[in-house]
Amino acid sequence: DMVGLVIWGTSAMRTHGDDIAQVFSLLGVKPIWQEESRRITGLEVIPLAELGRPRIDVTVRISGFFRDAFPNLIELIDEAVQLVASLDESPEDNMVVRHLKEDKSDKEPGEQESADQTQAQGNPALYRIFGSKPGTYGAGILGAIDERNWETVQDLAEVYTAWGGYAYTRQDFGVHARTEFRRRFSQIVVAAKNQDNREHDIFDSDDYMQYHGGMIATVRALTGSNPQQFFGDSSDPTRARVRKLEDEARRVFRTRVVNPKWIDSMKRHGYKGAFELSATVDYMFGYDATAQVIEDWMYENVTESYVLDRETQEFFQQSNPWALRDIVERLLEAIERGMWENPPPDMKEKLQQMFLDLEADLEARQEGPNA
Template identity: 40%
Template sequence: LMGVEPEWTDAGRVESVEPISLDDLDRPRIDVTTRVSGLFRDAFPQAASVIHDAVDAVVDLDEPHEINYVKKHVEEEAAELEAAGVEKPETAAKHRVFTTRPGGYGAGTNKAVDEGNWEDRSDLADVYVQWGGYALGSRGKTTEAHDAFERRLGNVEATVKIEDTAEQDEFDSSDWYAFHGGFITAVAETAGEEPASYVGDSSDPDNVDVYTNEEKVRKAMRARVLNPAWLDSMEEHGYKGAGDLSSTVDVVLGWDATTGVVSDTLWEFVAERYAFDADRQEWLRDVNPWALESITDTLLEAIDRDLWDADDATTDRLRDINLTVDGDIEAQAAADPTGVTSDDD
């Protein structure tokens, strides 16, 4: 996107980067901001150096701002920072790789959602900025740069996440919405408008696809989350399978909280297949009533937070199930305070 290409050593390592000429590029140079995980920070610090080298190379080019947006943004921001008395303004203006604090991992938004510690999207955006506001330097050095991160987010027009495996999808863990959903939320709240959001799927190198984030999330919901065959297969895993169903519904809530991509119709399908289905409800009560309680808690939270505009009958039905299973759990605890089942049972 910046219009550079790597120069490789004989050992297959990137030695440096070289700008592609505008005649060959045939488009403007696009500014890019990356948010990398703590694991990536620890394992591939040299990758940050490549991006830093790319920024340096492109900013030094004698090109007009209207075709070199990296140069435009760095020079304009550096001038503003210098006028404000900031030390090393150009260095601060060049930050393009951000991560979490040294020794820290995650994006934070999933923690806030899981704990119910948020009121609206602005809270989730604040968490994302606080967790990710550390610039990763050219030699892997991490420095506090929350202001720079927020400035970068304010200029983002589109977000992109690359997926290279078909073995996982957007609902495998809360990290998926924490990073991409959190990024989208932070951009929307900082820039004041929703960014275009895309997912590049290169799981099949011969058939690379690009989806909008909404398309990709809803595709994953139809393919697995709402797939009767997958839901039935989870029963083979007993207690663990029930817990995984509960976690899946939690992730649905996270995607809707951060991006609003879960429609009322999809929420209705989740309720029907996870809570209202008589056979599944009976199985959950038997193997893991806590999972059923959690599922209904999450569905009711979606309603309470206005993520799902459910009708009164649906809401009442969920509350009835929730209260009933809560009573079952209390009765079970009273009958067996230790929670230990004898070998004869």
Template identity: 30%
Template sequence: PSKLAFTLWSVETMRHFGMLEAQVLAVMGFTPQWDAAGRVIGIEAIPVAELGRPRIDAVISATGLYRDQFPNVMHWLAQAADQASTLDEPDNIIAANSRRIEQALLQRGLPAAEASLAARTRIFSSESGAYSTGLEDATLASDSFGEAADGGQDRAAGEEKLAELYLDRMQFAYGPDSQRWGEKATVNLYAEQLRGVQGAVLSRSSNLYGMLTTDDPFQYLGGLGLAVRHLDGQSPELYISNLRDADNPRSETAAGFLARDLRARYFHPGWIKSIQAEGYSGALEVLGTANNLWGWQVTAPETVRSDQWDEFKAVYVDDKLDLDINQWFEQHHPQAQAQLIERLLEAARKEYWDTDAQTLQQLAQRWQDLAERHDVVSDNVKFSEYVEQAASGFGLAAPASDAAEAQSEASDAPMQQVQGQKLEKQQAQP
């Protein structure tokens, strides 16, 4: 690639001791310098001949906690981008991007000194004192984006609204001049730097935390992919730097990593039984998983498959694993199952989940039953209307005239004896 983005988290860095930061320096073609005590005291550009490839541009998204806890590391990463922007080398894409952005900013009226500093800036975070992208709440308010005037779905308009929220929240710059850290330019510099990003990377260094344990992964990695898709018209590849096994570090696609998380944890009877033992808090954990899967669906649709929503319903509504799941929800937190079903129905209403009218009717009737018996209320008016339609079997029955015509044609057609194999339903093997 010629341009990558990395999202840096403080807790991850505490676990992996700077592995992802080392990857950032490596792609830009720099190596750290240490003192006798093992502290980083500088960086050094690797000569192109030794590097054996062109330098790769790197844009860095830092969480609020990372910004607060690792300013010393951010300093050296900012210096690497600054120095690479001034190296006179053939095929130096970092310098070429800095020159291009500087010219674009000059044309938009920025003073020369401001444009030069901004063009050499590659690190961005939220405003000082802020600790989220805003996507954790915005994605759950699914009636507030992507709604077309005719009652259908306008996916592009919905993504544009969420992408602009992310870019607005994460545009505070941390460049070569630390005295200017946390400033916001008159133009969205983060958006300018994200243009052309081909891949984005997040690390996972613990089996305790996966892609769905909190809303942060989809906020930061998913949000980054959403922003690039909004700016360039296509999604970057999303990668997980999998550092869970220190002896076998590897890079994986986010979609593959998420699929394994679902199979190995959230659809696994062992995990579900353990979470059931937690009662009320366990039900909240399951609901949070559904909400976070929805967050990935909205920000990075390519990471979530329709059959994964099928399986979510099969496990947590149909009780596919024979774990008395509905009774457990009813005993400990029926509202959590109702909200989980609301998320499933919203996935269908927003045209992310491709399922049939019978499935929707079953879910809608279960939601209505829980709502009536446990005082469940949704403030999503569009969802409420959708539930009424789905529960009544909208889309199940053929129009009366069509049904009568089909029945008439069937009665007139001559009967024909056929022979062949007969399919019989078999009990699925565990």
């Protein structure tokens, strides 16, 4: 019924709007170009006979930078949604029309407008663009993960909703809209994020697990199950492809996370390299907490490569023992939360003893030799 798509400003700059084109394609519209200026002057509906499928509804979670840099694209997406909603088509052929009808039928006779809707200038039933409050940035998930300030997926969903529950249209710029946010996210059956380069990956930045993982966690909290999770890769425009998120996680894990060449390259950077190893484990954990994409063998392999390997242990001890302590603590948290479901029989005890030893060592370092 609904595709959820994460859109960032930097990728929009690099690709000249690939994500926007995807939104248009799903809705079944195309831009009208002025040939002389190469600017968009309007939108045109693609007939259903030419489209060959129903029009698919789309909800997007934009970044703060996208909001600031591309208000014109926000207006264009909103125009596309309202154009499709105005078509005289059946709910079977037009998912936007279907959701409008469902919203009307779900509203009780005489029901008053929500607090969210009283602020609206446009039609809240057509809100499809959500982001953080004007002047703010981020998705909030990293803070909850880092501070261990969550117990269930509902907690993560509440954080994601609180940070992202502001609607953006041509009439309403950042209006408080958590009610409509939850309604739209409860209809998402596919959650997607696209990447247009290989300068970083899903375990190399917290933004992936915050925006995309947070979207998946919110859908799971609202519906009881994960949406289908996809990752678009257009790093080679001639060979663009779409992978399941779990396949992308396995690919990145094998090619970088536990790749001995990459680990050795981090060791050459001393303190900062150790920090990057620790951050990688944090981002893996965050994506698992939100999207459930890390398998037991991955936790076991990263433990063997980062924690139990003697040479890597010595590197951490010399360069940044705090990073090793943080990795061990995060792996223990994965076990305690049931995310690492079946660790080897003695793994938990090994990690617990290592954590205690590291804490004692760091305390002794802090007190100094004369303590």
